[in-house]
Amino acid sequence: MIPGIGTLTQDTLWCFSQVKGTIEIGTTEADIISTVEFNHTGELLATGDKGGRVVIFQREQESKNQVHRRGEYNVYSTFQSHEPEFDYLKSLEIEEKINKIRWLPQQNAAYFLLSTNDKTVKLWKVSERDKRPEGYNLKDEEGRLRDPATITTLRVPVLRPMDLMVEATPRRVFANAHTYHINSISVNSDYETYMSADDLRINLWNFEITNQSFNIVDIKPANMEELTEVITAAEFHPHHCNTFVYSSSKGTIRLCDMRASALCDRHTKFFEEPEDPSNRSFFSEIISSISDVKFSHSGRYIMTRDYLTVKVWDLNMENRPIETYQVHDYLRSKLCSLYENDCIFDKFECVWNGSDSVIMTGSYNNFFRMFDRNTKRDVTLEASRENSKPRAILKPRKVCVGGKRRKDEISVDSLDFSKKILHTAWHPSENIIAVAATNNLYIFQDKVN
Amino acid sequence: MEVQKEAQRIMTLSVWKMYHSRMQRGGLRLHRSLQLSLVMRSARELYLSAKVEALDSEVSLPPALPSDPRLHPPREAESTAETSTPDGEHPSPEPMDTQEAPTAEETSAYCGPRPAKVSRKRRSSSLSDGGDAGLVPSKKARLEEKEEEEGASSEVADRLQPPPAQAEGAFPNLARVLQRRFSGLLNCSPAAPPTAPPACEAKPACRPADSMLNVLVRAVVAF
Numbered sequence: 001m002i003p004g005i006g007t008l009t010q011d012t013l014w015c016f017s018q019v020k021g022t023i024e025i026g027t028t029e030a031d032i033i034s035t036v037e038f039n040h041t042g043e044l045l046a047t048g049d050k051g052g053r054v055v056i057f058q059r060e061q062e063s064k065n066q067v068h069r070r071g072e073y074n075v076y077s078t079f080q081s082h083e084p085e086f087d088y089l090k091s092l093e094i095e096e097k098i099n100k101i102r103w104l105p106q107q108n109a110a111y112f113l114l115s116t117n118d119k120t121v122k123l124w125k126v127s128e129r130d131k132r133p134e135g136y137n138l139k140d141e142e143g144r145l146r147d148p149a150t151i152t153t154l155r156v157p158v159l160r161p162m163d164l165m166v167e168a169t170p171r172r173v174f175a176n177a178h179t180y181h182i183n184s185i186s187v188n189s190d191y192e193t194y195m196s197a198d199d200l201r202i203n204l205w206n207f208e209i210t211n212q213s214f215n216i217v218d219i220k221p222a223n224m225e226e227l228t229e230v231i232t233a234a235e236f237h238p239h240h241c242n243t244f245v246y247s248s249s250k251g252t253i254r255l256c257d258m259r260a261s262a263l264c265d266r267h268t269k270f271f272e273e274p275e276d277p278s279n280r281s282f283f284s285e286i287i288s289s290i291s292d293v294k295f296s297h298s299g300r301y302i303m304t305r306d307y308l309t310v311k312v313w314d315l316n317m318e319n320r321p322i323e324t325y326q327v328h329d330y331l332r333s334k335l336c337s338l339y340e341n342d343c344i345f346d347k348f349e350c351v352w353n354g355s356d357s358v359i360m361t362g363s364y365n366n367f368f369r370m371f372d373r374n375t376k377r378d379v380t381l382e383a384s385r386e387n388s389k390p391r392a393i394l395k396p397r398k399v400c401v402g403g404k405r406r407k408d409e410i411s412v413d414s415l416d417f418s419k420k421i422l423h424t425a426w427h428p429s430e431n432i433i434a435v436a437a438t439n440n441l442y443i444f445q446d447k448v449n
Numbered sequence: 450m451e452v453q454k455e456a457q458r459i460m461t462l463s464v465w466k467m468y469h470s471r472m473q474r475g476g477l478r479l480h481r482s483l484q485l486s487l488v489m490r491s492a493r494e495l496y497l498s499a500k501v502e503a504l505d506s507e508v509s510l511p512p513a514l515p516s517d518p519r520l521h522p523p524r525e526a527e528s529t530a531e532t533s534t535p536d537g538e539h540p541s542p543e544p545m546d547t548q549e550a551p552t553a554e555e556t557s558a559y560c561g562p563r564p565a566k567v568s569r570k571r572r573s574s575s576l577s578d579g580g581d582a583g584l585v586p587s588k589k590a591r592l593e594e595k596e597e598e599e600g601a602s603s604e605v606a607d608r609l610q611p612p613p614a615q616a617e618g619a620f621p622n623l624a625r626v627l628q629r630r631f632s633g634l635l636n637c638s639p640a641a642p643p644t645a646p647p648a649c650e651a652k653p654a655c656r657p658a659d660s661m662l663n664v665l666v667r668a669v670v671a672f
Contacts, residue, residue: 090476092475092476093474093475093476094475095474095475097475118475180479181475181478181479199479199480200479227479227483228483229483230479230480230483232480249480249483249484282459282488282491282492282495283488283491285484285487285488285491286484286487286488289480289484336459339459339462339488340462342466345481345484
């Protein structure tokens with residue numbers, strides 16, 4: 001079976017693989033995972049948390065002895081990426097929470113990733129050191145300078161093996177370019193530039209230059225009273241280095257071509273679906289806000305996530321999406337309560353699988369949903385400690401929307417809205433998914449026959 | 450009536466959320482503020498339309514005593530406040546311009562052009578309970594804030610009637626501010642804004658109709 005392809009519910013059974021994180025009842029807010037990202041090969045999995053830390057897991061080499069178990073992910077490196085800062089000019093604290101992590105493609109032995117909080121983007125180099133020089137001529141083994149009078153022979157240091165040490169060093173810091181809160185970063189396919197987007201502006205950076213950036217989108221009105229929408233997410237096209245998209249709080253997506261002009265305020269394409277009058281409600285405007293936008297790996301489609309749905313758009317058709325999937329439509333009648341408990345402002349992300357045939361997004365009660373675009377089947381799974389036996393097959397869950405509740409179903413009123421899955425990631429080529437549930441990271445794999 | 454109550458409740462809730470959002474780490478979030486203001490606008494429109502319908506149906510009925518004194522906040526106090534506030538207005542475009550206007554934008558995202566009178570004094574944080582961290586200090590805003598801390602619901606309730614009674618409730622000041630702002634618009638009077646407009650809305654007398662949202666947004670975001 002080609003990984004990532006196949007009818008979702010018939011051929012693919014998802015099994016629990018690993019869970020990272022503690023099981024404490026009182027979760028420290030700093031441990032809440034705020035972003036998850038596989039690198040381009042899937043060998044590394046990075047998570048960022050609210051405490052500003054980045055934890056990188058590395059997949060162990062598959063052993064021939066255990067063919068039934070794919071390589072597990074173990075901690076490779078942990079480092080403090082961002083610290084809390086204070087903007088004295090505005091008397092504002094800048095949170096250290098990692099909003100996004102994006103990997104750069106590997107070009108040498110070291111790994112590079114971008115991590116960002118609300119204001120500052122950093123380029124980190126993660127490298128291994130497994131040798132160390134020994135036998136210095138002028139220094140002793142502890143590094144202290146020898147007395148020159150005692151040196152009678154010449155010694156050339158030699159490299160000797162040492163225990164593997166993984167170092168993370170900040171190579172670049174891209175600061176002071178954003179007035180508003182950064183919500184997205186995206187590495188360009190030229191691997192020389194990347195963009196960072198905040199509520200009103202998008203900046204283009206060169207990896208080598210930290211004291212300058214180009215502003216390529218600016219939707220700030222001259223009079224802030226006229227502000228009606230903000231930028232919510234942005235991403236570069238996977239293959240065309242001149243093309244990017246950004247989504248707005250009004251449910252629209254704009255595709256821009258950087259060749260058209262230096263400032264891409266005028267879009268090349270504008271994607272918007274007319275509002276369905278029958279769905280109009282008090283909170284219509286805020287639930288239409290797009291929380292995430294992702295290009296398909298092919299570059300032909302974009303996927304957007306708003307509060308209740310996931311939509312797939314064809315770049316060649318602007319007037320409506322080609323596919324709409326209901327994530328948790330049973331919440332439509334609960335919007336008032338969700339407004340009261342602030343859940344209506346949750347920003348869910350969405351991901352494609354490697355072959356663009358399946359899409360995945362999170363929901364409440366630690367549920368996450370997958371939609372097979374070919375068969376139109378969907379499945380709801382749960383990330384919970386109860387289903388955490390090794391290789392335990394995940395049982396599909398179902399939410400009862402009314403009437404008689406079956407034995408295995410859960411009613412809408414029983415859903416735990418404090419357990420939400422906002423961040424998920426899909427391995428670039430295999431059926432391995434990482435699901436962040438508050439402070440725990442679950443890794444699921446498809447069942448290997 | 451239920452619709453009115455629900456709309457009032459939503460508005461009060463929204464105001465509380467906006468106030469509370471200033472306290473959180475990281476400062477005021479523009480997207481969140483925008484979403485809250487959109488809900489406020491929807492609630493207000495719903496409330497007003499329900500109110501108009503109720504009034505229409507009451508035309509034939511004898512006028513009833515207001516059951517809630519909050520529905521009639523004092524106009525006099527408001528106009529006094531309005532005339533007194535501009536003198537103490539604070540944040541100006543100039544310091545914000547030198548800062549490349551991030552303070553201005555973040556703190557008064559929906560505020561209009563500042564009045565000419567400028568003061569560079571910065572209000573002490575103690576006066577604002579630390580909640581103004583993200584906003585440009587303004588004496589006018591502070592007064593508005595005190596006003597805005599009162600129930601929106603009580604205010605919004607009575608746009609169409611001049612309110613004499615003292616506002617009470619969670620945010621009586623906000624209620625007063627909202628009423629002061631909206632009454633003119635509701636009376637379809639472009640010149641309704643008081644002669645001494647508050648710092649955050651030095652708007653020209655003629656205002657486009659769709660600035661109602663802006664006014665509402667300013668009123669709740671100003672603090």
